[in-house]
Amino acid sequence: MTDLLTPPSAPAPAEQRPSLRHISPRTRNRKLVNSVVNVLLTIAIVIACIPLLLILYVVLQRGVGAIAIEFFTSDQGPFQREGGGFRHGFFGTFYIMVIAIPLAVIMGVATSVYLVEYGKGGKLASAVRFVTDVMTGVPSIFVGLVVYATLIRGTGLGLGFGTFVAGIAIALIMLPIVVRSCEEMLKLVPDSVRNASAGLGARKWQTTTRVVLPAAAPGLATGSMLAVARGAGETAPLLLTALGSLYMVTAFQGEAQTSLPQLIYQHARQPFPPGLEKAWGGALCLVAITLIFTVIARTVGARFAARREGM
Amino acid sequence: MTPAPNGIRSQLRGSARNRLGDPIFRWFVTTAGVLVLLILGVMILRTTADAWPIFQKEGFFGFLFGEQWTAGHTRSNDPAEMEGTYGALPFIYGTLVTSIIALVLALPLSIAVALYITQLAPRRLRNPLSYWVETLAAIPSIVYGLWGLLWFVPVILRPYVLEPMHEWFGNTFLFEGPVVSVNYLSAGVVLAIMILPIMTAIIREVFAAAPTDEMHAAYGLGATRWEVIRKVLIPRSFSGIVGGSMLGLGRAVGETIAVAMLIGGSQRMGASLLFGGDSMAAHIATTFADAWPETVLGLMAIGVALFVFTLTINVLARLLVWRLGRITGDAAV
Numbered sequence: 001m002t003d004l005l006t007p008p009s010a011p012a013p014a015e016q017r018p019s020l021r022h023i024s025p026r027t028r029n030r031k032l033v034n035s036v037v038n039v040l041l042t043i044a045i046v047i048a049c050i051p052l053l054l055i056l057y058v059v060l061q062r063g064v065g066a067i068a069i070e071f072f073t074s075d076q077g078p079f080q081r082e083g084g085g086f087r088h089g090f091f092g093t094f095y096i097m098v099i100a101i102p103l104a105v106i107m108g109v110a111t112s113v114y115l116v117e118y119g120k121g122g123k124l125a126s127a128v129r130f131v132t133d134v135m136t137g138v139p140s141i142f143v144g145l146v147v148y149a150t151l152i153r154g155t156g157l158g159l160g161f162g163t164f165v166a167g168i169a170i171a172l173i174m175l176p177i178v179v180r181s182c183e184e185m186l187k188l189v190p191d192s193v194r195n196a197s198a199g200l201g202a203r204k205w206q207t208t209t210r211v212v213l214p215a216a217a218p219g220l221a222t223g224s225m226l227a228v229a230r231g232a233g234e235t236a237p238l239l240l241t242a243l244g245s246l247y248m249v250t251a252f253q254g255e256a257q258t259s260l261p262q263l264i265y266q267h268a269r270q271p272f273p274p275g276l277e278k279a280w281g282g283a284l285c286l287v288a289i290t291l292i293f294t295v296i297a298r299t300v301g302a303r304f305a306a307r308r309e310g311m
Numbered sequence: 312m313t314p315a316p317n318g319i320r321s322q323l324r325g326s327a328r329n330r331l332g333d334p335i336f337r338w339f340v341t342t343a344g345v346l347v348l349l350i351l352g353v354m355i356l357r358t359t360a361d362a363w364p365i366f367q368k369e370g371f372f373g374f375l376f377g378e379q380w381t382a383g384h385t386r387s388n389d390p391a392e393m394e395g396t397y398g399a400l401p402f403i404y405g406t407l408v409t410s411i412i413a414l415v416l417a418l419p420l421s422i423a424v425a426l427y428i429t430q431l432a433p434r435r436l437r438n439p440l441s442y443w444v445e446t447l448a449a450i451p452s453i454v455y456g457l458w459g460l461l462w463f464v465p466v467i468l469r470p471y472v473l474e475p476m477h478e479w480f481g482n483t484f485l486f487e488g489p490v491v492s493v494n495y496l497s498a499g500v501v502l503a504i505m506i507l508p509i510m511t512a513i514i515r516e517v518f519a520a521a522p523t524d525e526m527h528a529a530y531g532l533g534a535t536r537w538e539v540i541r542k543v544l545i546p547r548s549f550s551g552i553v554g555g556s557m558l559g560l561g562r563a564v565g566e567t568i569a570v571a572m573l574i575g576g577s578q579r580m581g582a583s584l585l586f587g588g589d590s591m592a593a594h595i596a597t598t599f600a601d602a603w604p605e606t607v608l609g610l611m612a613i614g615v616a617l618f619v620f621t622l623t624i625n626v627l628a629r630l631l632v633w634r635l636g637r638i639t640g641d642a643a644v
């Protein structure tokens with residue numbers, strides 16, 4: 001802090017400049033460096049935008065040839081021959097997701113309700129929060145191993161490979177994503193709404209289920225959809241839990257199941273062009289599914305957040 | 312809710328269902344929370360218990376630093392009867408090499424992109440740009456693998472990067488040939504694209520949380536944008552940048568399918584980036600279906616080691632970004 005009470009001494013004589021318009025070489029240098037950095041940063045953003053373009057373009061260009069009615073209505077044939085499709089993969093992915101979504105969403109929403117409405121600053125809530133944070137970073141292949149060890153192997157429950165255990169593996173991958181995004185969304189619901197509900201004589205559970213959750217519903221849907229997009233594209237855990245199949249499997253448990261990512265993986269690792277084309281077709285469908293879910297979720301989520309912030 | 316017929320008192324007491332609702336609901340959501348903790352506990356205990364014979368047979372250090380991995384063909388889980396040798400070093404090495412390549416490529420780029428989006432971009436472009444870059448995270452791993460294996464590496468990387476590198480620097484140990492399409496570098500470059508969105512998202516949030524008044528003060532003293540970035544923004548967000556890169560590293564270490572398709576799958580531990588190798592996650596995925604029960608235990612041991620690595624990286628990263636509050640971006644990304 002300078003002492004404001006003493007009168008200012010005469011300013012030190014500045015360097016003698018030829019004129020005020022004169023810019024010292026050092027300043028010019030600084031400006032030059034600054035513009036070089038600006039150019040570099042612009043190049044960086046351009047480079048970062050390219051990969052997505054390339055992926056979308058190539059997948060679309062190569063996959064579009066495989067998309068035909070037959071692709072959705074028949075099971076795979078030999079790799080060397082044209083014809084056949086991924087019906088079993090689409091069905092398997094759908095089946096697995098139908099099992100995984102309720103598990104992950106019910107448990108995830110309940111956990112986030114606990115964290116926001118009941119846990120608040122408690123030790124248990126902090127622990128749960130930390131564990132979900134950590135679980136987002138657990139490699140998906142490890143989740144597959146866990147399900148294999150606990151549910152499939154004889155030393156565990158000995159259920160064998162199948163749709164249900166694959167659904168559980170995918171649910172475990174979705175769970176932390178659901179918890180984290182739903183928690184953020186529940187926090188956006190203003191306390192005044194909770195207080196108003198309590199003021200009208202509602203109990204806490206009524207407030208939560210009839211006021212808070214409906215108010216946050218778009219946000220909860222967002223979180224769940226992001227998790228679905230992530231879960232639908234997972235391959236690694238399915239290799240260890242669903243194992244794979246050459247035809248459509250309708251068994252709930254006990255029969256090895258296949259899915260879209262598994263079929264892409266299997267077709268990509270063989271050398272015959274018809275099979276490769278089907279792999280691209282499968283990739284196109286998978287990208288379409290995940291991107292549609294992600295984009296819808298983000299659009300809804302952004303609007304929801306904006307509306308909440310405004311309240 | 313219909314008012315009860317017999318006066319105001321019973322209305323205030325509410326029906327039995329409503330009175331019971333609170334403890335039941337509380338119990339339900341708390342159970343869900345505790346279940347999450349239990350799941351993680353089961354994850355660690357069950358896999359470690361299953362992999363224990365392997366650790367007994369090889370010893371922890373023998374497992375981590377053994378250079379020989381031969382699958383055994385027995386159904387036993389008794390260390391004395393197992394046929395195989397289980398040294399996971401080639402896979403640990405491959406994991407480290409590919410992840411470090413990915414980090415070296417993705418870190419400068421993600422910092423630059425985050426800087427552009429937060430400091431330089433026109434206001435109207437900010438959201439669309441971050442949105443576009445972060446959509447990379449929505450692309451499934453298998454699609455990266457397919458795209459890398461059948462298009463990116465043969466069409467772009469091999470003719471324009473791998474072969475020139477080998478031609479110019481082929482006499483150094485890093486780029487010894489022969490040039491094949493699947494190798495550490497191909498896997499690392501595709502990994503870099505995969506971890507770019509999460510790193511960009513976190514570093515962007517860290518920059519957005521930087522003290523604006525200090526930056527304005529620096530501008531007021533006549534600093535150029537670059538000086539503000541270098542002397543105010545970067546130092547003040549340093550721990551966040553480190554945390555973000557560690558989360559990216561954690562992603563890279565755990566990535567399975569894309570790496571499995573691009574790394575080649577050999578047990579050689581070559582110093583050259585153009586050699587094929589194998590990573591821990593990729594080895595589990597590629598050999599699981601054909602593994603005998605004994606070898607499955609070996610794969611579990613790799614899984615446990617992988618889990619410990621990613622857990623350590625993640626916990627450290629979380630502690631670094633902890634002070635910034637919770638970074639919201641990485642749940643979605």
